[in-house]
Amino acid sequence: MPVRNSLEIVTFPNAEKSAGAAAYVADKETEKQLKDLLPKWGYSNSQIRRGSLPEAIRDYTDKAMPTVLIVDISKVALPLSDLQALADICPPQVNVVVLGTRDNVGLYRDLMEIGVTDYLVKPVPSDLLYRAVARASGQIAARNAEPRVGKSVAVYGVRGGVGATTTALNTGWLLANHHNRQVMLADLNLTCGTLALELGLEPTSGLAELLTDPDRIDNVFVDRATLEAEEKLKLLASETEIDAAHTYDGAAVARLMQHLRSRYHFIIHDIDRSAPATAMTVLKNADVRLLVMDTSLAAVRDAARILKFLKSEAEEKKTLLVLNRSRARSGVELPIEKITQFVDHQIDITIPFDKKKLAVASMNAEPVARAKVPITDAYLKLASELIGQREKPARSNWLSGLRGG
Numbered sequence: 001m002p003v004r005n006s007l008e009i010v011t012f013p014n015a016e017k018s019a020g021a022a023a024y025v026a027d028k029e030t031e032k033q034l035k036d037l038l039p040k041w042g043y044s045n046s047q048i049r050r051g052s053l054p055e056a057i058r059d060y061t062d063k064a065m066p067t068v069l070i071v072d073i074s075k076v077a078l079p080l081s082d083l084q085a086l087a088d089i090c091p092p093q094v095n096v097v098v099l100g101t102r103d104n105v106g107l108y109r110d111l112m113e114i115g116v117t118d119y120l121v122k123p124v125p126s127d128l129l130y131r132a133v134a135r136a137s138g139q140i141a142a143r144n145a146e147p148r149v150g151k152s153v154a155v156y157g158v159r160g161g162v163g164a165t166t167t168a169l170n171t172g173w174l175l176a177n178h179h180n181r182q183v184m185l186a187d188l189n190l191t192c193g194t195l196a197l198e199l200g201l202e203p204t205s206g207l208a209e210l211l212t213d214p215d216r217i218d219n220v221f222v223d224r225a226t227l228e229a230e231e232k233l234k235l236l237a238s239e240t241e242i243d244a245a246h247t248y249d250g251a252a253v254a255r256l257m258q259h260l261r262s263r264y265h266f267i268i269h270d271i272d273r274s275a276p277a278t279a280m281t282v283l284k285n286a287d288v289r290l291l292v293m294d295t296s297l298a299a300v301r302d303a304a305r306i307l308k309f310l311k312s313e314a315e316e317k318k319t320l321l322v323l324n325r326s327r328a329r330s331g332v333e334l335p336i337e338k339i340t341q342f343v344d345h346q347i348d349i350t351i352p353f354d355k356k357k358l359a360v361a362s363m364n365a366e367p368v369a370r371a372k373v374p375i376t377d378a379y380l381k382l383a384s385e386l387i388g389q390r391e392k393p394a395r396s397n398w399l400s401g402l403r404g405g
C-alpha cells in the first residue's frame with residue numbers, strides 16, 4: 001500500500017469542558033433533559049435548540065463548532081449522507097454524539113464506522129447521556145482508541161524560485177476556503193520566508209523560538225506564535241536576523257507537527273532549502289510530499305535526485321510532482337515525456353504560467369486562488385488530490401471525509 005492509511009483526525013483526549021457543547025434535538029423532552037443536565041455537568045456555555053442535522057450543518061458552515069456536538073437524526077431521511085456533509089465541515093477537535101429513535105444494530109454499526117462518538121436511542125437514560133457526553137469531550141476514554149490526526153504536507157521546490165511558496169500558499173488557501181478545512185501554513189524558512197509577506201501578516205519570533213527550543217512546545221506557546229490569516233487559515237512565520245544561523249533540526253519540526261496534528265486538518269510546511277539535511281528529514285517525515293519543479297534542466301536533474309532519495313525509504317508515502325510553469329516559455333525546453341522518463345515519476349499537476357496575476361496577487365497580499373483563473377483550477381486539482389477526493393469511493397465514510405480533511 002503506497003499511501004499511509006491510518007486515520008487522520010484526532011479523538012481529542014485533551015478536550016476541555018469549557019470548550020462547550022451544542023445540541024440540535026427534534027423533540028421537547030430531550031431538549032428539556034439536555035437543558036437541565038448539561039449545565040449541571042459543567043457545560044455552562046452549552047447551546048441547546050430544537051432542530052436536527054441539517055440545521056447543525058447550516059449553522060456551522062462558517063462558524064466555529066463547540067467540542068461536543070449532539071445531533072438528532074430521528075427526522076432525517078438520509079442520515080448517513082448528511083453526516084458525511086457534517087464531517088466535511090467538522091474541525092478536528094469536534095466529537096459528535098447522534099440521537100435517534102431507531103434501535104437498529106446495522107444503523108449503529110454504520111454510525112460508529114462513520115466515526116461518531118456515540119449513538120443513543122431516545123428516550124435516553126441520563127447515565128447513558130452523561131457517559132456519551134463525557135466521552136465526546138475527552139473526560140473518559142473514547143471507544144475508538146485509534147487517534148485521528150491531521151495530515152502533514154511538505155512543499156519543496158527542487159530549485160529556488162520554481163514556485164514552492166506559491167504552491168503552499170494557494171493550496172492551503174483553497175483547502176481552507178474551498179474545502180472548509182482547518183489549515184496551518186508553517187514557513188520553515190525562518191530568515192527569508194515569504195508566506196507572511198504574501199498574506200500581508202507581520203512575522204513574529206514565535207516559530208523561531210518553538211523550533212529552536214522544542215521542549216517549550218505547548219498550546220499556549222503555539223497559540224501565541226500563531227498568526228491568523230483567516231478563520232481557517234493560520235500561519236507560523238518568523239523573520240530572524242538576516243545573518244542568523246540555522247537553528248533547528250527535523251526532530252523539532254516533527255515535534256511541532258505532532259502538536260499541530262490534533263488541531264488542524266492540514267499542516268503545510270514550506271521547506272527551507274538552505275538547510276538540506278533538515279529539509280530532507282522534514283520531507284521524509286511528511287504524509288504527503290509536494291515536489292515543485294519547472295522544466296529547466298537543473299530542476300529536472302534535482303527532481304530526479306530527490307525522488308530517488310525518497311524512494312529509498314522502507315515506508316512508501318505519497319509524493320506528488322508539481323510542474324509549475326513559473327517561467328515564460330522560451331521555445332527551447334524539455335518535452336514532458338522526456339521529463340517524466342528522466343525523473344521516473346508522472347507529473348501529477350501542471351500549473352500554468354501567469355506572471356501578471358501572481359504579481360498582482362502578491363502586491364495585494366491576497367492569494368491568486370481567490371480569483372477564478374486557470375492557475376486556480378490547477379491548485380484546486382491539487383487541493384482535491386490532498387483531500388483524496390479523486391480516489392474517494394461513492395459512499396465514503398466520516399473518517400475518509402476527515403482523513404486529511
Ligand SMILES: Nc1ncnc2c1ncn2[C@@H]1O[C@H](COP(=O)(O)OP(=O)(O)O)[C@@H](O)[C@H]1O
Nearest residue numbers: 157161162163164165166326352353354355358
Ligand atoms: N505559475 C507561475 N507563473 C508565473 N510566475 C510564477 C508561477 N509560480 C510562481 N511564479 C512566480 O515565481 C516567483 C517565485 O515563486 P515562489 O513561489 O516564491 O518560489 P519558491 O518558493 O520556489 O522560491 C514569484 O515571483 C512567483 O510569483
Ligand SMILES: [Mg+2]
Nearest residue numbers: 164165166194
Ligand atoms: Mg519560497
